[in-house]
Amino acid sequence: MTTQQTKKNCEVIITGFGGQGIVLAGRILGMAAALGDHKESTLVQSYGPESRGGACCAQVIISADVIQYPYVTIADVLVCMSQSAYQKYKEQLAQDGILIIDQDLVQTDGKRECFAIPATRMAEELGRKMMANIIILGFTTAVSQLISRKAAEEAVQSSVPKGTESMNIKAFTKGYEYGLSKLKGREKKAEGKSGAVA
């Protein structure tokens, strides 16, 4: 994460099936960076036949300076919500980049470490499967620290349909806290405390 913070710009690919809310997640990410954190951001969305179930993709660049070129070639953060999207985009992730997956939908090749979250399952438990994108956005916010929590929550609130704000904030918080706890768990494991009983 230190690399993301020190580097001037950060490039993100969010990808999955059409209909999972991939583009909305990208839009919220960019809006949060631009409106809340006062940085520059761009969004390139690719859809089309993908919206019927193929790999859908949102490319976001967040930068402290003016962004000259909006397409992502090598991503610093790759969020995958489907297996086919993972297969298609995994090579575009930088060596020290962060891979984020929905653990129930993506099986990685195991070649690199990743941050996994059962986002779709959590959304189902919360009552709406379609909120998986907001949960994974919360998770990404926590583990990548690309945008501030406050900016992200404001962007979520202004982007989701009227009347669903509190539910979406709940989903965002769920993902965010899960992300924080992932980081904490990694720290604890590094200290050699993986379980409760010594």
Place this chain on the structure above:
Amino acid sequence: MQEIKIILYLCNWGPHVAFQTLQDQDYLIPPEVKMVRIPCTGRISKALLFKAFEMGADGVALVGCQTGTCRYGRGTDNAAANTEDTRGILDLLGLGKERLRFAAFLPEDVEALKTFLFQFRDDLRRMTASPIRPGGATAAAPRPGKALAAILAEHHVSACQDCGKCTSACPLALSGKPYSPRGIVNSIITGKLATEAVIKEIWSCLTCGICFQRCPSQVDFPAFIRDLRAHVAGHDNGRGPAHGGFFQSLMRAMTAGGLQPQRWLDLPQDIEVNPHSKTLFFGGCAPYFDVFFRRHQTVKTAAVLTDSLRLLNFFDVKPALLSAEKCCGHDLLWSGDEANFLRLARLNTEMIRALGITEVITACPECYQTMAHDYAAHGIETGFNVKHIYEFLEHEIDKNAVAFKPFAGRLTYQDACRLNRSEHMRAFPRKLLQRLRPEGFSEMKESQNAALCCGNSAWTGCDAYSKALQVKRIRQAKETGSNLLLTSCPKCQIHLRCAMEDPFRGDELRMEMKDLTSVIAETICWE
């Protein structure tokens, strides 16, 4: 100097001869020593040893025959074992084991007996007087127990429609005991409370609450029984409470204000606590149980407390502990001693408030029910929130990225009555069980709101029917095909284990049994 009181339980046979020789030779026996002549030291149970302390003794000596000279065979060994266990309890209680001693003498050991008595007296003089005074603990203070008419009115007992759903669900009745809640209600309404049969039945109830669950008129029979017990206190079932009333004595002794129990002394090093935390972990009486039952069963209920603390630490909660923690009072409340229940409740509440605690977490279903609900219902404002560890765990596990190590075991679960019926808390243990992802989980034939009791409550009314009930329950557990029975309450562990160790049934009822909290602590890990 305040006069100290020493009770000497003296065996009729060997040492009494020595004692008599002392008297015949006009030796001065320390005047503080009050001698009670008994037929055999082996029959002085832990309850009788402790009773002396409850009644204000500063020291108790149990003096019997030397090993091998006991007229009845094993008397001396029993006495030594009972003394050792009771000494363990005295240590936990903060009274100090030095106040209780066992010694054995031959009839001719006159000088040795004399030296022992003087030595004991001098040692006790050097200690401070026991803070337990009969005035503070057992005095017959005006009972807060209510009048019968008030009890009948408060529980809407006359709403009973005499339908019999209670009796047909009552685990005691189903285990063959001629017992009927509606029958008791009818007898009392028609003015037969004072009869021996009714009073006996009042003390037999398990207060498990299944009748309340089934009652179409919502008569809370267990609460009715609880108040009746306070009303008829002093008249019991003719046999007194279970285990000779040891636990009731212990809990009454804890009402002594000056007593400083040492219950957290043997806490493992790796557990982190913070005396300034606003969250308190309330342990309960499990360590006392473990000492009391150490010779009979392989009961390790205190492990649940250390496992709970480890789980709190796992989620970065470093709670405060109350070193002078007293019993929550559950068993006194449910065995008719409301006055001393209130004393314990006030003492605990004052100590917890003095620490500025806002939240109390406990792993004991009885402590939970008592502190979360019964304190307030008896007019004691706590000012802190009480949470059961399952609620805490479910919330944290739901929020955090944790996993469970693979767990090879087919599980079944014994509901704790205080979590299950009284508190509508039965969902939490089941959610946690599912998270463990066991090889299999099957409910027993009677579970959740129909669950069978472990056979006893508040250390009263243990009899052959309780045993039949326990046997039935363990058989149900085995019928599920599971190999591990999970429990929530230390008392379920103790009572079911007792039935499993029945020598007449051999290994027929043996089954591995563990507490759910311990299983979670053993398997939880960061993802």
